[in-house]
Amino acid sequence: METLKNDVAELAAFLEQAKSVRVRGVLTAAKAEAEREIVNLEMKARIAAEREAAGTEAKRYLHELTDYGWDQSPKFVKLFITLNGVQGCTEEDVTVNYTENSLQLHVRDLNGKDFGLTVNNLLHGIDVAKSYRKIKTDMVAIYLKKAKEGENWDVLTSIQKRLKQKQDTEMGKDGDNAESALVNIMKKMYNDGDSKTKQMIAKAWTESQDKAKMGGGPGAGLDALGDL
Incomplete structure (x- = not known):
């Protein structure tokens, strides 16, 4: 760290x-x-602290997810994360924390493993209160409510935007x-x-x-x- x-x-x-x-x-x-x-390490530390407080003896490692697909509609930006067997998890074991420009997915105890996905620096703002997720067969779908409906996202994050501009103009x-x-x-x-x-x-x-x-x-x- x-x-x-x-x-x-x-x-x-x-x-x-x-x-x-x-x-x-x-x-x-x-x-x-x-x-x-750094964010991922902090998330691992928080999960470890929660387990210790709960007296959990079983040791599970957090597997960082990097692959996902995304799409958009006039109202939502949608992320699709493939996780085999995730439909067997409880609602409480699949959580997403949102901010106005980021999201953090945590899947707890899927076949004895924990999984996490963090996306920072979203291209535009989202409405945290109206964003949500669904558990589907072998997939978690995350729906980010656009703060400005109808606004087009040509990429997902501002970092990708800057890199794209660099490639196009420089x-x-x-x-x-x-x-x-x-x-x-x-x-x-x-x-x-x-x-x-x-x-x-x-x-x-x-x-x-x-x-x-x-x-x-x-x-x-x-x-x-x-x-x-």
């Missing part, structure tokens, strides 16, 4: 220095990922300088980071090189670094 908080602070410092929109987008995505890990601008600055920052983050950070950067860099080879242009593969 302390390492992640230090990473967030360092990324925030880099953001203050970064000038290129492309570099800022990559740093913003990396900062959001670290913040998401592809041909200041390419060499942005790429050079990005490489230097990635090198510093790799040299100073812990093993998890190094693994994450190495994976993104390898994917970026593969994309560059396929795209055949300078900086063509740097978009893969947006996954950080």
